[in-house]
Amino acid sequence: MPSRSIVVVSGGLSQPSSTRMLADRLAEATVADLAARGLDAVLEVVELRGLAHDVVDMTLTGYARPELAAAQSALAGADGVIAVTPVFAASYAGLFKSFVDVLEPGTLDGTPVLLGATGGTPRHSLALDHALRPLFAYLRADVAPTAVFAATDDWADAGTDDVQPLPARVRRAAAELAQRVAAREPVARGGLYDSVPSFEDLLGGA
Template structure:
C-alpha cells in the first residue's frame, strides 16, 4: 500500500484544547478518506504550545533548537498539512503566526493544506478567510476550498448531524485534502532544514 505523510499543526494554548480536538477530527477524517483510496498515512502532530520558547529564541537568534528544527523539517517534507489555530481578536493566535514566521518561505510551496480554526463564537469564523487563507496563500500553499471553524456551541451538537453542520463540513474538507494528497507524487524525504545547524552546534555544544 502506498503511503503519504500528513503533518498536523495545532496552535492551541490551553490543555485540553478545542483546537487540538478539531485538528484530531480533521486528521481522522483525512486518514479515513485516504485509506478508502488505498493509501496509508503517516501522521505527525506538531503542538505549538511546547515550542513557544524555541520559536521566540529562533526569532531572536535565527537558529532553531532540535525540537523546533524537527517540526520545521516535518512540514517541509509533508505530503499534506492540517493547520488549526484558535482565533483571538478576530485573527490567528500570535504563537501560530510566530511559528509560520520562522518557517522557510518555500517550505509549504504547492503543499496541500487544510485550514481550521476555533473560537468562542461563530462571529470569528471569517478569520479563516481574511487572515489564515491569505497567510498560506503568501506561502504558496495549495489551500483546499473548504475551511472548518468550530465555535464553542458546535461541540455540544457535533455528534448530531441534524443539528450541527460541523461533522459534514469536516468530512468535506478532509475529502478535498485527501484528493489533493492522493493526486500528488510523494514528497522526497529530507527537508529544507536538514543542513541547518542548531544553536548549540554553532556554540560548539552537543
C-alpha cells in the same frame, strides 16, 4: 499500501484544547478518506504550545533548537498539512503566526493544506478567509476550498449531522485535502532544514 505524510499543526494554548480537538477530528477524517483511496497516512502532530520558547528564541537568534528544527523539517517533508489555530482579536494566534514566520521560505510551496480555526462565537469564523487563507496563499500552499471553524456551541451534539453541520464540514474538508494529497507524487523525504545546524551545534555544545 503506499503512504503519505500528514503533518498536523495545532496552535492551541490550553490543555485540553478545543483547537487540538478540531485538529484531531480533521486528521481522523483525512486518514479515513486516504485509506478509501488506497493510501496509508503517517500522521505527525506539531503542538505549538510546547515550542513557544523555541519559536521566540529563533525569532531573536535565527537558529532553531532541535525540537523546533524537527517540526520545521516535518513540514518541509509533508505530503499534506492540517493547520488549526484559535482566533484572538479577529485573527490567528500570535504563536501560530510566529511559528509560520520562522519557516524557511518555500517550505509549503504547492503543499496541500487544510485550514481550521476555533473561537468562542461563530462571528470569529471570518478569520479563516480574511486572515488564514491570505497567509497560506502568500506561502504558496495549495489550500483546500473548505475551511472549518468550530465555535463553542458547535461541540454540543457534534456527532450527528442532523443536529449541526460540523461533522459534515469536517468530512468535506478532509476529502478535499485527501484528494489533493492523492493527486500529487509523494514528497521526497529530507527537506529544507536537513543541513541547518542547531544553535547548540554552533556553540559547540556549550
